[in-house]
Amino acid sequence: MKRNIILLALVALIFSGCRKEADYHPYIGETDQLAYDSYSTQFEFLWKCISTGYVFWDVDETDWDAVYTEYMPKFNALDAQHEAGQNVPLEALATLYEGAMGRMRDHHMNIAVRNLFPSPNDNVPYFSIRPGMIEVEQRDYYMESLGDAQDHLIAFLDNDIDSQYELAAHESITAFVQEIGGEVTYHYCLFTLPDGRKIPYLWQSMAALTPVMHTLGGSVPASAAAAVIDHWLTAIKETPREQLAGIILDNRCNTGGYQDDLDYLIGSFLNEKTEIMKTRYKEGPGRLEHSVWTPYYIEPQSQYHRDITAENIPYVILCDIFSISMGEIEPATIKAVLPTSHVIGERTFGATGPLQPTTSIDLNYGGPFGGISTMHHYIYTSTFEAQIGGKVLEGTGHIPDLEVLRKDHNGDFKAQIDAAINYIQSH
Amino acid sequence: MKMGPNWTSISQSNLGRIDETYSPQNAVDAGLQFRYAFTDWLAIRADLSLMTRFYRMDRNLHYLDPVYTKYKNTFITLPIMADFSFGGKKLRGHAYCGGYGAYWLFAEREGKTYWMTDYYVYFDDFKEQREFNSEDQRIIAGAVGGLGLSYSFLGIVGKRDVISIDVLYYYDLVSHHKGYAHLSDPRYLNTLSITLGLAFSF
Numbered sequence: 001m002k003r004n005i006i007l008l009a010l011v012a013l014i015f016s017g018c019r020k021e022a023d024y025h026p027y028i029g030e031t032d033q034l035a036y037d038s039y040s041t042q043f044e045f046l047w048k049c050i051s052t053g054y055v056f057w058d059v060d061e062t063d064w065d066a067v068y069t070e071y072m073p074k075f076n077a078l079d080a081q082h083e084a085g086q087n088v089p090l091e092a093l094a095t096l097y098e099g100a101m102g103r104m105r106d107h108h109m110n111i112a113v114r115n116l117f118p119s120p121n122d123n124v125p126y127f128s129i130r131p132g133m134i135e136v137e138q139r140d141y142y143m144e145s146l147g148d149a150q151d152h153l154i155a156f157l158d159n160d161i162d163s164q165y166e167l168a169a170h171e172s173i174t175a176f177v178q179e180i181g182g183e184v185t186y187h188y189c190l191f192t193l194p195d196g197r198k199i200p201y202l203w204q205s206m207a208a209l210t211p212v213m214h215t216l217g218g219s220v221p222a223s224a225a226a227a228v229i230d231h232w233l234t235a236i237k238e239t240p241r242e243q244l245a246g247i248i249l250d251n252r253c254n255t256g257g258y259q260d261d262l263d264y265l266i267g268s269f270l271n272e273k274t275e276i277m278k279t280r281y282k283e284g285p286g287r288l289e290h291s292v293w294t295p296y297y298i299e300p301q302s303q304y305h306r307d308i309t310a311e312n313i314p315y316v317i318l319c320d321i322f323s324i325s326m327g328e329i330e331p332a333t334i335k336a337v338l339p340t341s342h343v344i345g346e347r348t349f350g351a352t353g354p355l356q357p358t359t360s361i362d363l364n365y366g367g368p369f370g371g372i373s374t375m376h377h378y379i380y381t382s383t384f385e386a387q388i389g390g391k392v393l394e395g396t397g398h399i400p401d402l403e404v405l406r407k408d409h410n411g412d413f414k415a416q417i418d419a420a421i422n423y424i425q426s427h
Numbered sequence: 428m429k430m431g432p433n434w435t436s437i438s439q440s441n442l443g444r445i446d447e448t449y450s451p452q453n454a455v456d457a458g459l460q461f462r463y464a465f466t467d468w469l470a471i472r473a474d475l476s477l478m479t480r481f482y483r484m485d486r487n488l489h490y491l492d493p494v495y496t497k498y499k500n501t502f503i504t505l506p507i508m509a510d511f512s513f514g515g516k517k518l519r520g521h522a523y524c525g526g527y528g529a530y531w532l533f534a535e536r537e538g539k540t541y542w543m544t545d546y547y548v549y550f551d552d553f554k555e556q557r558e559f560n561s562e563d564q565r566i567i568a569g570a571v572g573g574l575g576l577s578y579s580f581l582g583i584v585g586k587r588d589v590i591s592i593d594v595l596y597y598y599d600l601v602s603h604h605k606g607y608a609h610l611s612d613p614r615y616l617n618t619l620s621i622t623l624g625l626a627f628s629f
Contacts, residue, residue, distance in 0.1 A: 018570075018600045022440030023611045029445075051610055052442050065608040072609075210545065260545045279542050283484075283496065285442035285612055286604055288560045291496075292553045294542045356543075362488050363543075365444045 025285070028053055028369050029361045036116055036376060039082070039093065040075040043100075046113075046377060050101075053366035055280075055353060055385045057287035059392050060105035064287070071100045087119035094127035098134075105395040107132030107351035108325065110380035112372040126372055132351055135395070136321060141346060141405045145322045146253050152413040153187050153203055153250075165199070165421055168192045175225035179211035180257070186225055187250075188232045191421065197245035199424055200235035204250070207257030207326035209264050233264065233304040246314035246424035249330070252345065252416065256325025259354060265330055266337055267301035269308045269315070274298055276333040279354060279384040281364040293387060298337075308340055314427040315341045316420040319400060324349040329386065332398040336389040342423055345416050346405055348397035353382025429593070430457040431622035435480040439604075439614040446488045452481035452497060456620045462510060470510040472523060478504045478597075480616050483538075493550050496538040500603075500616075502529040506571045506595070521575035523595060531565040531603060567601040569615075577624075585627030595620045 026034060028049045036042040047068055054060070074096055078088050093115055101111050114126040136142060146152055169190035176183050184206050191199040209229055216226035236247055249265065266276060278293040308315055315338055317331040328348035334341045358368045360383070367383030370376070385392060402419060409415035436451040458476030465471070479501050486494040508525030537554035559565060573595035582588045597620065602613035 019438070019615055020602065020606075020611055020613045022442065022613060025440070025442035025610075027443040027445055048610060049443075051607065052444070068609040258545045284447070285440075285444060286562055287607075288562050291540045292536070292555055294540045294551050294553070296542050297549075362446060363491065 023048075025049075025052060028365050031370055031377070033375070038075075039078040039088070039116060040072060042113070042116060042376060043071065043075045043096075046111075046379065049369060050379065050381070051287060052285040053282055053364070053369070053381075054104075054106070054287070055282050055290070055364075055366050055382050056105045056392075056394055058290070058385075059394060062104055067100050071096060082117050087121070088115065088117060089119045090115045090122040090124065090127055094129065097127070098129050102129055102131050102134055104131040106353060106381050107135070107349055107395055107397075108353060108355060108380060108382050110378075112370075112378040112380075114372060114376045116376065132349065132395075136349060139321065139347075141407050142321060143407050143411055146413060164194070164418070166192045168198065169231075171228045171231065173225050173228050175212070175221045177208055177211050177215075177222045177225070178220065179214070180206075180208055184208045184212065184222075184225065186228045188228045190235060191248075193245055193421075193425060196243070198235070198239055198243055199245050199248055199421065200232050200239070201248040201250065202229070202232040203252070204254055206255050207261045207330065210258040210260040213264070229264075233268065236268075236308075237304045237306050241311050241313070244313060246316060246427060247308070248316045248318065248417075248420050248424075249334075250318040250417070251323045251327045251330055252318050252320040252413075253322045254319075254324070254327030254330075255322070256327050256329075256351070259326065259329075261326065262298055262330065262333060263301050264304065266334055267298045268304040269306060269338055270298060270300040271307060272300060274337055276337050276388075277329075278387040280387075281384050282366040283364070285365075290385070309338060313340055314424050316423055317341065317343050318345045318416050318420055319343060319348050319398065320346040320406065320416070321349060321397075323397075325351045325355075328352060328393075328398050329354075329388065331400075332388040332393060335398070335401070342402070343398065343400040344402045344404055344419050344423060345400050346403065347399050348393075350393065350395045350397035351382075352386045352388065352393045352397075354384040354386060355380075356383045428458075428626075429460050429474065429476070429591075429622040429624035430455070431620065432456070433478065433480070433618050433620040435482050435616055435618040437482045437614060437616055440612065442612060446486055446491075448485050448487060450483050450485065452483050454479035454481040454499070456618075456622055458504075460624055460626060462626065468512055470512065472506075472508045472510040472525075474504070474506050476504045476506070477532075478502045478529070478618070478620070480618050482616070490548060491541060493539050494541055496536050496540075499533075499535040499537065500531060501533040501535075502531055502567075504529040504597070506597070508571060510575075512577075517579055519577050519579075521577060521591075521593070522573075523575065523593070524572045525570075526568060527571045527597060528566070528568045531559075531563065531567065534559060534563070562605050564601065564603050564605050567599055567603050569597055569599040569601065571595055571597050573620075577626075579628065582627065585629045587628040589624075589626040589628060591624040591626065593620075593622050593624060595622070 174185040187203040189201040215222040275295040370378040372378035506527035508523040534557040575593035577591035597618040599615040604614040
């Protein structure tokens with residue numbers, strides 16, 4: 001008996017040495033504290049953190065192991081160059097990172113890396129690569145962003161509005177919003193059709209209804225913007241059905257913002273709690289390990305409630321190639337949930353994964369990490385993967401029901417509004 | 428025939444995911460056992476077992492601590508062991524040593540997950556059959572060893588019938604996650620199985 005037990009113990013000891021050890025992996029929440037001593041070490045840490053934390057490996061076609069195999073020798077060569085006393089220009093570093101990571105699917109992604117050993121010829125201390133922008137610029141309908149879209153809209157309202165519809169009301173406002181630490185612009189218009197029916201229209205430069213509406217009735221600068229939004233929502237709520245032709249939400253050049261805005265844009269028109277999309281996050285370090293797809297619900301909101309489905313009121317959302325993040329999640333989810341919705345414009349940017357700030361890195365050990373202002377890198381990437389209408393839209397964006405391309409109209413801002421009003425008139 | 432409870436733990440690195448902690452869970456092991464005796468003290472023992480191997484991951488982050496996942500895996504397991512026995516004619520002790528191969532048949536998971544908006548976190552219960560993916564290594568192998576006690580008596584079914592209790596420890600040596608060329612990330616299950624057996628001698 002004793003001999004048998006000793007034999008078993010010996011066998012167990014032998015077998016315990018047969019298991020492979022896991023490689024070292026840094027805690028992603030502290031990578032900005034790591035003092036890299038070489039370009040290859042920095043690349044390896046970033047490669048590992050993206051390997052375990054990136055949320056889109058199920059839809060991203062990048063062969064991440066092949067990236068390592070191909071680029072690690074090149075980063076080693078940069079180290080050798082530095083050790084030989086030669087400068088490594090930031091541009092050379094940027095070229096390597098663009099080759100390695102420039103085709104990632106995550107359209108929120110921004111890879112910012114600082115030159116560990118700055119070259120005298122470097123004009124800036126770090127570079128920044130946006131794989132999503134690289135892809136978008138290659139689309140055949142790409143046109144430069146109407147970054148001054150509000151100016152185009154004002155010009156359109158002042159000069160170009162045709163006899164097809166008149167302007168019953170117009171309010172424009174740009175206000176500082178404390179909660180986002182920046183400005184947001186809104187244009188509320190009330191169009192009047194020849195038959196006298198009204199169309200409440202809102203253009204928003206970003207998705208910030210929630211923080212702005214928190215100030216409604218107050219005296220901070222954003223309160224005036226909240227009043228403009230309130231006018232749009234109130235017009236939708238209170239205009240009698242026979243006088244309300246439809247609704248327009250203009251999300252062109254909307255760069256994204258708050259998820260909770262969907263409470264206003266969808267919840268106001270619901271009668272019951274409704275699933276609008278699903279999200280999931282990284283759980284476990286494997287590239288294909290995720291949480292389950294978890295439903296994301298919106299509750300009916302009473303403040304501006306109107307049952308536009310029962311009243312068959314058309315709800316048009318305008319979007320373009322620069323409708324980004326919440327700017328495109330809004331048309332996609334509205335379309336998925338509200339039957340009278342209709343999306344007009346261009347296929348959107350394709351950045352649909354919700355994000356949390358770097359301070360929330362422990363949520364999933366994915367999402368934005370690092371800090372470029374004082375440290376060596378900052379990787380801006382999605383915290384969650386989203387599925388809207390049963391599809392992951394990351395990298396492709398939302399396809400409108402009616403495609404109207406600015407490129408086909410000499411870059412005109414007006415053609416897409418015309419299409420929206422024509423659709424509502426014919427509804 | 429054999430059946431009994433088991434306890435499974437997982438050996439893996441969390442690769443920097445500091446609040447994902449794994450703990451053992453109990454499940455069931457049931458199947459058939461075969462034994463061929465070469466001598467009075469040496470036999471070969473082979474089992475065909477449907478083994479459920481569960482473990483659990485809990486989040487400890489203060490506002491996500493309700494989140495957990497219970498991984499419920501089912502394997503067809505084939506252990507083949509040398510059976511060194513000792514003792515009297517009726518009551519005998521056994522020491523087992525050998526290896527096993529296993530096929531990962533089902534992967535379920537249940538627990539509590541979360542979703543969040545800009546201001547709130549919500550929790551949601553879930554239970555799903557997990558689809559296998561290209562990173563799952565479904566054929567695994569390992570070492571198995573343990574101790575047992577058997578009592579034989581005049582047969583009702585066979586010449587002599589045997590009741591037994593075995594305590595076996597299954598120690599995976601093949602990771603059920605394939606890992607990556609440049610990032611080793613092995614996952615090994617360890618299962619302590621206690622089964623009551625009934626055998627018929629022919």
